Amino acid sequence: MKPYTRFSDRELVEAIRASDSEAFHVFYLRYYEPIYRFLWYRTHSTETAGDFTQEVFMRIWEKRETLDPQKSIRAYLYRIAYHLVIDYLKKRSSHETFIQKNTHQRNISFEAFSDLQMDVYRVIDQFSEPVKTVFCMSRFEGFKYSEIAEICGVSVKTVEFRISKALELMRKKLSHG
Amino acid sequence: MDQADYQMLISKKLSGELSSKESKQLQDWLTQSPENQALYHEMKRYWEQSRQPEPPFIPDVHQEWSKIKNRLGLDHLHSQSRRPESAVETFRSLLSGRKRLAVAALSLACIFMIAILLWKNEIGFSRYHRMVTGNGERKEITLDDGSQIRMNSGSVVQYAKSWKKKRHVILAGEAFFSVVPGELPFIVQTENAVTGVLGTKFNVRARGRQTRVVVKEGRVRFASRGKASGEVVLAASMMSQIEDHGLPRIPQETDVEATLGWLEKRLVFNETLLREVIAELIRFYDTDIRIEDPELSELTITASFSEMTVDAVLESICLAINAEYIHKKDCYYIVHRCQ
Structure with missing residues (x-):
């Protein structure tokens, strides 16, 4: 397993395409936690996040032969994850979402948050899902606008607009001046 | 350009998406008035102060890997794609009879020594505290996070001296855990099972080849450490057990007070x-x-x-x-x- 850990994503994808399970193992270890965190942040359910993370990697393996080493595999991972989340949120009725959200919120620990960070978090939490996802992908996952556009299946202009909207909403809700 | 356009430039600047032309436009706008600068700094502050909370629980990646590996049948594939151990073959042809036996014995001894060294390093002196109760003896441990462990007789508890990703406890015997809620998951590992919680009260009994968990309060995840994948989630007053390296039994109602009798x-x-x-x-x-x-x-x-x-x-x-x-x-x- 040793040489693989130094492989770039592209080299790993090439090996995975050739059904190399050790390369897939390294790839799994590399992205398990980021994907899990992303999914947990969207669903606020450790169980759902855990199941979906497995689902994301299973799909990668099942479609390994169609992977394109020229494209960002990381963006592809998030794209699968993002679509799982969208389907999940659609399926749940608004009533259910409300209850779940409230029960889950209690389990989230904000101990390390300052007051301002807490306020900012509350505003982000009120964003619509598309605005929230786009903002978080830029801010926390460090994706480029072009990548976010591809993951979410929207135009780059839409990404620009949503992130700018997110910051404007924060200013409106939090500004004292 | 109006205000909205400049806000767009600011957000692009913050996400590192600004072209050099746009950068110039933004600079010019900022120098026009202190209000513009104030707006920029305010938005920058919100950007920087946005944070994501930590998930309350992150599954063990190696355990999750063995699950997905089983589901996708990767073990099988692996052995197919690999050539027979050619190095071993060559080695065999070089040595014969008694010599081979001697080499085998020597390497076994080496492996054994290394295993002991690894084990000592893992559990022995550096990273874990070790508490032992003899027969007729009980002990209580209070961990740094305030969680309590009440040990029954004839038990060994080892717990990590410092926590990074999880609060890790290794148990042989029986103990009752009162776990204080915290960000890090609390994991109790026994010979054949792993029990994971966030903040609950529960009893783990690992005697012989069996580990049994009974939950008094809250929810607990319980899984085998063997190859069999599958995890059960237990709510209050439920019990489950794992024999050898089998799957956890489907949780069922149990008399919690009877299990916890030993505490009194x-x-x-x-x-x-x-x-x-x-x-x-x-x-x-x-x-x-x-x-x-x-x-x-x-x-x-x-x-x-x-x-x-x-x-x-x-x-x-x-x-x-x-x-x-x-x-x-x-x-x-x-x-x-x-x-």
Whole structure:
């Protein structure tokens, strides 16, 4: 397993395409936690996040032969994850979402948050899902606008607009001046 | 350009998406007025102060990997794609007979030594505290996070000196855990099982080849450490157990107070095999008890004892199974009742 850990994503994808399970193992270890965190942040359910993370990697393996080493595999991972989340949120009725959200919120620990960070978090939490996802992908996952556009299946202009909207909403809700 | 356009430039600047032309536009706009600068700094502050909370629980990636590996059948694939161990083959052809045996023995010894070294380093002196209770002895441990562990007799608890990703405890024997809620998951590892929680009260009993979990409060995840994948989630007053490296049993309702009897120095048995009852009594009273007739050991006992002497307990057990006990030289012998 040793040489693989130094492989770039592209080299790993090439090996995975050739059904190399050790390369897939390294790839799994590399992205398990980021994907899990992303999914947990969207669903606020450790169980759902855990199941979906497995689902994301299973799909990668099942479609390994169609992977394109020229494209960002990381963006592809998030794209699968993002679509799982969208389907999940659609399926749940608004009533259910409300209850779940409230029960889950209690389990989230904000101990390390300052007051301002807490306020900012509350505003982000009120964003619509598309605005929230786009903002978080830029801010926390460090994706480029072009990548976010591809993951979410929207135009780059839409990404620009949503992130700018997110910051404007924060200013409106939090500004004292 | 209007205000909205400049806001767009600011957000692009913050996400590192600004082109050099746009950068120039933004600079010019900022120098136009202090209000513009204030707006920029305010938005920058919100950007920087946005944070994501930590998930309350992050599954163990290696465990998750073995699950997905099983589901996708990767082990099988792996062995197919690999050539037979050619190095070993070459080695074999070079050595023969006794020499090979000697080399094999030597390498085995080496592996054994390395295993001991690794084990010592893992658990022995550096990273884990170790607490042991002898027979008839109990201990309480309060961990740095305030969580409490109450150890039953004849048990060993090892816990990590510092926590990074999880609060890790290794248990052999029996203990009751009162876990204070925290960001890091609390993991109890036994020979064959892993129990994970966030903040709850529960009892873990790892004796012989069996680990049994009973939950008093909250929810607990329980999984095998073996190859079999599958995890069960237990709610309050549920129990599950794992034999050897099998799958956890489907959780079922249980009498929590009976399981936790030992905390109040009460012995509670519910259709328990006599040999297990005796093993428990040995730990509880720190005395030697032997079952002389093997067929007796498979009988089951349902009883509850509190604050009784070992003689009184043995007396009532013997009455129930039509046996008798003899006390000779610090040891109790249980035998068939003579007709």
